[in-house]
Amino acid sequence: MAGIGFTLERMTCGRSLSSTIGAYIYAAFLVAGPWIFTVISIGGMSLATCSSEDCPDLQVFRSVIIYNSFVCAILSSPIAFVCTRFVSDQIWMKRYESVTFAFVAGLVLFSVCALALAMPFYAFATTLTGIEVLSALQNLMLMGAAWLLIPFLGALRSHVAVTFAFGLGSGVMIGSILLAPAAEPVHLLFAFNAGLCLIDFILTWCLVREYGLRLVPDPALLRTALTYWELPLIGLTYALGLWIDKLVMWTSSPVGIVRVAGALDTMPNYDTPMFWAQLAAIPILAVFFVHVETNFFRLCREFYGSLANHVSRRQLMLMMSRLYRFVMAKLFGLFVALTAIGLIAILTSFVAIEPLGLRASQMGILRVALTGMVFQTSAMFCFVFLLYFDLKRQALLISLTYLVTNGGFTAALLPLGFPFFGYGNMLASATTFLVALLVLGRELPWLHFHVFVTNNTSLHPAAVAVRPRPRALGLRLRRPRAAQRPGSA
Known part of the structure; x- marks a missing residue:
């Protein structure tokens, strides 16, 4: 939306x-x-x-x-x-x-x-x-x-x-x-x-x-x-993927587990750096929300709106090419911005270690977590673009990849001890980003196929009752009161 x-x-x-x-x-x-x-x-x-x-x-x-x-x-x-x-x-x-x-x-x-x-x-x-x-x-x-x-x-x-x-x-x-x-x-x-x-x-x-x-x-x-049964499954696997490494650490870590109130197991040495690292991505998420998403919506509206005007195949391919270049250019720019944020956060953490509630021993986990944040957030951008094109099963593949790799790599590296804490999440994030980039790059040249076949409601009668017509984002939001005023946008 x-x-x-x-x-x-x-x-x-x-x-x-x-x-x-x-x-x-x-x-x-x-x-x-x-x-x-x-x-x-x-x-x-x-x-x-x-x-x-x-x-x-x-x-x-x-x-x-x-x-x-x-x-x-x-x-x-x-x-x-x-x-x-x-x-x-x-x-x-x-x-x-x-x-x-x-x-x-x-x-x-x-x-x-x-x-x-x-x-x-x-x-x-x-x-x-x-x-x-x-x-x-x-x-x-x-x-x-x-x-x-x-x-x-x-x-x-x-x-x-x-x-x-x-x-x-x-x-x-x-x-x-x-x-x-x-x-x-x-x-x-x-x-x-x-x-x-x-x-x-x-x-x-x-x-x-x-x-x-x-x-x-x-x-x-x-x-x-x-x-759209894929949507709740996407939400579940995506949320589990974000938390599965913490669950593995709480239940299987050889050191650092803290138990309070009889059953509340956590691992502050691991949890706190991971939480702060995830918070470091918020500025870039805000930029994506304000600028990238809105400009992307305009291109999608132009692309899908042109179908109603019976444009030629050549014009359609030109619009698809514009969408492809925009998505890939923005992904590269966001990845660079996330990398810069990660480096700044690493340098700043040496000064702000106490206000963040961290110890010197946690700096290694924080650096690895910030690196993982760069890849994980970039993968999330690919994931969001796929959802905008209504490619739900491809998005489900991304969330499942992160869930399986995050849990698997974290568990596999646990026996190596404290120096390798956080590397499982980083490797899972990098792997997921690579898979997401490959899937998105493969699907973008086939947008016309997805419009006329994959997401064509006339070929899927069950979806007609809940989906008025094929589209990219699904709507152009308007305030209900404004929509009733003559001349309102």
């Missing part, structure tokens, strides 16, 4: 430096707002209270947040992929009455699955107290709601509200710690949940204001999940 990217792109073209910076901040929150909030919160709370060694209860809070982030990623990603496709089709057909229902249905499904998975674990497998279990489950629900809201926000163009929500939520969380400092898990979870609850409330209010509070059930939501 193009959505808010066009608004942010116009902001970057202004003469004001503040509007340009604001556009990239908005984009960063839309790309990974809950993740940014989570990582910074863990680091901020560590500095506001005390270190994990001096305050064991802080390690309990940290472990609960990490486990909830893992569960949210696994459960919310398949739901978000399906909801995004359903909502994009509804907006394309100017049917807005079921958008709120899609969010509520996704949230209910997530809540049922999350509670069924997390409640027995926290209640019976851990030694958390009753109030701590309730706080952990509340955190899980709030975090899942935040992740599920993100796909809907691109359709709203409420960039100011998004930034205000995350800024105010962070302020409430930090203020709760400063006004009543304590290291008990319940207090830390309360502060985190208070900020997250405020974020969810503001974002939900924006959604309801735009699409209304009335719930209109639509069976097309279920048909979307069944017809």
Whole structure:
């Protein structure tokens, strides 16, 4: 979905430096707002209270947040992929009455699955107290709601509200710690949940204001999940691929595993550098969201729109060639930018090692993780381009490749000990990027075949009910109220 990217792109073209910076901040929150909030919160709370060694209860809070982030990623990603496709089709057909229902249905499904998975674990497998279990489950629900809201926000163009929500939520969380400092898990979870609850409330209010509070059930939501069965599977395998190396380390590492509350196993020496490395990619993701995605959408709209004008085969091939050159040039530019960000992060980490909560012994893992981040994020860009062309099975191949290689290489290198921690993720990321680049390069010259055969709804009757016509991105997002005004774009 193009959505808010066009608004942010116009902001970057202004003469004001503040509007340009604001556009990239908005984009960063839309790309990974809950993740940014989570990582910074863990680091901020560590500095506001005390270190994990001096305050064991802080390690309990940290472990609960990490486990909830893992569960949210696994459960919310398949739901978000399906909801995004359903909502994009509804907006394309100017049917807005079921958008709120899609969010509520996704949230209910997530809540049922999350509670069924997390409640027995926290209640019976851990030694958390009753109030701590309730706080952990509340955190899980709030975090899942935040992740599920993100796909809907691109359709709203409420960039100011998004930034205000995350800024105010962070302020409430930090203020709760400063006004009543304590290291008990319940207090830390309360502060985190208070900020997250405020974020969810503001974002939900924006959604309801735009699409209304009335719930209109639509069976097309279920048909979307069944017809495009690859989408939930892509979301599941992609999320698992991002976390599988941590799971391998938590369960099989010969050294460094920390167990708290009886069953919460983590590995801070490995987890913290990996989390910070993933966060380093956010600036380039924002650039991709604001500039690359919007320009790519324009080319796709020109290419697919030309089919309705019965262009010649020569003109069609010229447009395909433009798309091919654009995609490959942007991939190269993004890879170079990611490499520069990785090098800057490595050099900066020598100075900012303590504020990041790292030790000197973790610098090796951080350097390897930043290298892996360059390849993994580049592979993700290839993955996104494939999804824009509706090449779902090819995208599934990329996510499966990362899942298998990340888990396999990490497990294979474990016996070599601490000096080789992180190399499994780096090798998996490089392998996945190579596969993704080859798959994308192979498919781009065959776009006309995919338009007339692979993605032709007239040849796939089951898809007609949920997909109005073949297209690249699936929609041009518009505000429902603006769409009703004469002369509006």
